[in-house]
Amino acid sequence: MPQGVPTTVQGKSTAAFGLALRQWTAGSSIAVFQFVKSAKWRVGEETALRALGDLHRDTGQGGPVEWHKMGEGWSWSRKQGSEEDHAAAAREGWAEIRRRLEASAHDFYVLDEFTYPLKWGWIDVDEVVAVLRDRPGHQHVVVTGRDAPPALVDAADLVTEMTKIKHPMDAGQKGQKGIEW
Amino acid sequence: MPQGVPTTVQGKSTAAFGLALRQWTAGSSIAVFQFVKSAKWRVGEETALRALGDLHRDTGQGGPVEWHKMGEGWSWSRKQGSEEDHAAAAREGWAEIRRRLEASAHDFYVLDEFTYPLKWGWIDVDEVVAVLRDRPGHQHVVVTGRDAPPALVDAADLVTEMTKIKHPMDAGQKGQKGIEW
Numbered sequence: 566m567p568q569g570v571p572t573t574v575q576g577k578s579t580a581a582f583g584l585a586l587r588q589w590t591a592g593s594s595i596a597v598f599q600f601v602k603s604a605k606w607r608v609g610e611e612t613a614l615r616a617l618g619d620l621h622r623d624t625g626q627g628g629p630v631e632w633h634k635m636g637e638g639w640s641w642s643r644k645q646g647s648e649e650d651h652a653a654a655a656r657e658g659w660a661e662i663r664r665r666l667e668a669s670a671h672d673f674y675v676l677d678e679f680t681y682p683l684k685w686g687w688i689d690v691d692e693v694v695a696v697l698r699d700r701p702g703h704q705h706v707v708v709t710g711r712d713a714p715p716a717l718v719d720a721a722d723l724v725t726e727m728t729k730i731k732h733p734m735d736a737g738q739k740g741q742k743g744i745e746w
Numbered sequence: 747m748p749q750g751v752p753t754t755v756q757g758k759s760t761a762a763f764g765l766a767l768r769q770w771t772a773g774s775s776i777a778v779f780q781f782v783k784s785a786k787w788r789v790g791e792e793t794a795l796r797a798l799g800d801l802h803r804d805t806g807q808g809g810p811v812e813w814h815k816m817g818e819g820w821s822w823s824r825k826q827g828s829e830e831d832h833a834a835a836a837r838e839g840w841a842e843i844r845r846r847l848e849a850s851a852h853d854f855y856v857l858d859e860f861t862y863p864l865k866w867g868w869i870d871v872d873e874v875v876a877v878l879r880d881r882p883g884h885q886h887v888v889v890t891g892r893d894a895p896p897a898l899v900d901a902a903d904l905v906t907e908m909t910k911i912k913h914p915m916d917a918g919q920k921g922q923k924g925i926e927w
Binding site for chain 1: 759760761762763764765767768769770771772789790791793794795797798801807808
C-alpha cells in the first residue's frame with residue numbers, strides 16, 4: 566500500500582458519505598459498493614451523490630460517482646434481480662472491487678457494510694487484506710460496518726468507532742427521516 | 747422541543763455532512779453555520795453542498811442549501827471581512843440562528859464547531875439550551891465540535907463521539923486531501 570493513503574474502517578457509514586463530499590469537490594472518481602440486502606438503505610445518500618455525479622457529467626464540476634448495489638444484483642452481473650445466494654453475490658462484488666483496485670479504476674471507494682460478509686466467512690479476510698495492502702497508486706478505501714475482523718483492523722491505517730452516548734430510541738421515541746441513528 | 751426531533755451533538759463534523767446528503771434528498775431546507783476562523787476549513791463539503799443547493803434552485807431536485815461562515819464575516823452582517831472580535835462575531839452568529847429557529851426558517855441546521863464559543867464562555871449555554879428546547883416545528887439541529895458543555899449534552903437527544911483507534915498521524919504520516927482525521 567502506498568505511504569500515507571489510508572484504509573479507513575468505520576463503525577458507522579454517515580461519516581464515509583461526508584468524506585465523499587470532499588472527494589467529489591477534489592474531482593476524485595468515487596465508487597460506492599453497497600453490501601446490504603435492502604435497496605432502500607442509503608437511498609438519501611445515493612440520490613444526493615448520484616446528483617453530484619450527474620452534475621460532473623453535465624458540467625465537469627467535481628468528480629464522477631458510481632453506486633453499485635448487491636441487493637438488486639450488481640449492475641455488471643448477469644444475475645439481475647433474482648440473486649438468492651447472498652454469499653455468492655458478496656463474493657462477486659468483492660471480485661469486481663479487486664479488479665478495480667488492481668486496475669486503479671477509482672480514487673475513493675466506499676465498501677458499505679463490507680465487514681459483514683467478512684465476519685460471516687463469505688469472503689476471505691486474508692485475501693482482502695493482501696489486495697488492500699498491495700493496491701497500486703493512491704486509491705483511498707473506506708470500509709464501513711461493525712465487528713470488523715481483527716486482521717482488517719490491523720491492516721488499516723485509520724480505525725474509528727462511533728460511540729453512542731445518548732439515543733432518542735432510549736427515550737422510546739421513533740427514528741426520524743434523515744436521522745442516521 | 748418537539749417530540750422525536752433530535753438535537754445531535756457530535757465530536758466530529760464529517761458525519762453531520764453525511765446526514766446533510768439525506769436531508770437534501772428529502773427536500774429539507776439546509777443551513778450550515780461555520781463557527782471557525784479559517785474560511786479554508788470545510789471547503790470540500792461547502793463546494794459539494796452548494797452544488798446540490800444550486801441544483802435545487804435550477805431543477806427543483808432536493809432542497810435548498812445555505813452556507814454561512816463566521817471567518818469572513820457573516821453574510822448578513824455589516825462587519826464584512828474585517829471582523830477582529832471573534833466573541834462578538836460568534837454572538838452575532840448565534841443571534842441569527844436564534845431568530846431563524848424561532849421563525850422555523852429551516853429544516854436542518856449544522857452549527858459547525860459551535861461547542862467552542864460555548865466552551866469559551868462567548869455565548870450563554872443556558873440560552874442556547876432554552877432556544878433549542880423551545881424551538882417550534884420539526885427543525886433538526888446538529889451541533890459539532892469537541893468538549894460540548896454538560897448542559898448542552900444533557901439537553902440533546904442524541905450524543906455521539908468518534909473514537910480514534912488508529913490514526914496515520916501516529917505512524918508519522920502526513921494528513922491527506924479528503925481525509926477527515
